[in-house]
Amino acid sequence: EIVLTQSPATLSLSPGERATLSCRASQSVSSNYLAWYQQKPGQAPRLLIYDASKGAAGIPARFSGSGSGTDFTLTIRRLEPDDFAVYYCQQYSTSTLTFGGGTTVEIK
């Protein structure tokens, strides 16, 4: 099983600032099958990024993903009030998919 470790657990930032979230895998994620999801309280997760760096349909351009192998990053270029939420990474390269523990982006 591929273990995903997200850091930091909590990120305290102000609107307009840049957010950088990390996701590290215990072994290489083949085909860079790594996704990022956003979840707000009381809502289901929403797909943001897939294949490590491709934006899902309808996702604003301020969200971008990068990385390969075992190290991946989600960047939110300029935080807007609607972006304060929990973010999860997920690998879908194996039959037993796994999620990271999540990063909470909170208003400073």
Added chain:
Amino acid sequence: EEQLVESGGGLIQPGGSLRLSCAASGFSVSEIYMTWVRQAPGKGLEWVSVIYRGGETVYADSVMGRFTFSRDNSKNTVYLQMNSLRAEDTAVYYCARGTVGTTLLVRWGQGTRVTVSS
């Protein structure tokens, strides 16, 4: 428009059984991978099970032997039969739509809450 609607959650005693349903519209559940994911109160996301296009299923170790993922193509609905429920199964259960060949979770239902308690 694609949509997933879960139902069947509720309060159940330890050792009991529940069947969750996930009705899909806007796409065919037989043509893509479908997945169940759960989220315990205040916790992160946990993968539960996947069903492939050919009907094969894979389960997380935590539910193997107790949960069964099935599909009714005529109703465009997938199911999660949960037996021998434990307190640690308490969670919101989400069904999610994958793609033709991956468990990338493109679209999620709103979730159904399962509480296992005496």
